[in-house]
Amino acid sequence: MVLEALIAAGDMPVTVGVFIRPGDPPAPLPNTMGRRNRCFEYDAVGDAYVRFLVDELLPFVAREFDLKLSDSGNDRCIAGGSSGGIAVFNAAWQRPDAFSRVYANSGSFVAFRGGHEFPTLIRKFEARPLRAYLTTGMHDMENCAGDWYLLDQEMDKALKCSGYDYFFRALDGPHVAGWNEFFPVAMRFLWQGWPEPVKAGSSAPRVQEVLVPGAGWTLAGEGFRDARGPANNAQGEVFFADPAANKIHRIGLDGKVRVFVEEAGEANALSVGPQGELYAVSQTTGKLTSYTREGWEHTEVEVRGTSPAGVQQT
8 A cells, every 4th residue: 555655646666566574494303493594594794685686586576477577776676674674785785786775674784694894894885876764763672783773873874974875764662663654755765866876975085085086997807717815006007816726917007917927826815015026925825925026936935823933934
């Protein structure tokens, strides 16, 4: 009824509601209880849940009911409360191309499966093109995983710091207070201006220091088995390690990627020294090697411990 009223009033586009419950693996033995899978699916910070939605669930719904669903994130809104609150925000964070509008109630941005790191991630990463409406209860839950009200306020401050298009509402109530009452308000906010696409925020000040204003991202290279430990020198060249292929690559000033070291000693992390030398360390061999800008091997040390006595130079 609420969706129908909002659609009829023109407050949101024609929308198909897909309502999901978490999986429950069956009991392994007779007369035993099954295992709740909710925490694994909803609280984990990663792309597994959004991949399930985009690659499996929504295509299944479209086939089952013969629907032509939009695959644009600008045409989708995702909503949830508690662990569902962090799940929906995380889905949009991981894949704003799939979901760009989020309604989260008392999101579990606490230390269940890394959710307490979200405020920091929002401040550190370039802002995504998503719009969010967040609510929380001022008498929300508090347990060993954290304080829901406190962490939701951290989310509010982080989103503000990074210039997101969002609204945060603290309510005088318990966990997921007001989720139903404020649903119409949230939908009007989230869908305002549609079909104009949701734009990314300005990003946090420190992120702005390393981004070129108005410039987008371009693909530097692809087809590598791995890409780790990127480091750049004063000239603007970028180096990265491909430990699986045992190589170090360099992105030159012309934007092209070339092999810098053919046999890199299984290097997995890089850093540039004060004289422009490149340092490569291998977690597998425990060796640290430095290279000149021309790629000549300069010196090698073996790290055997954490004290100075555990370092030998060869």
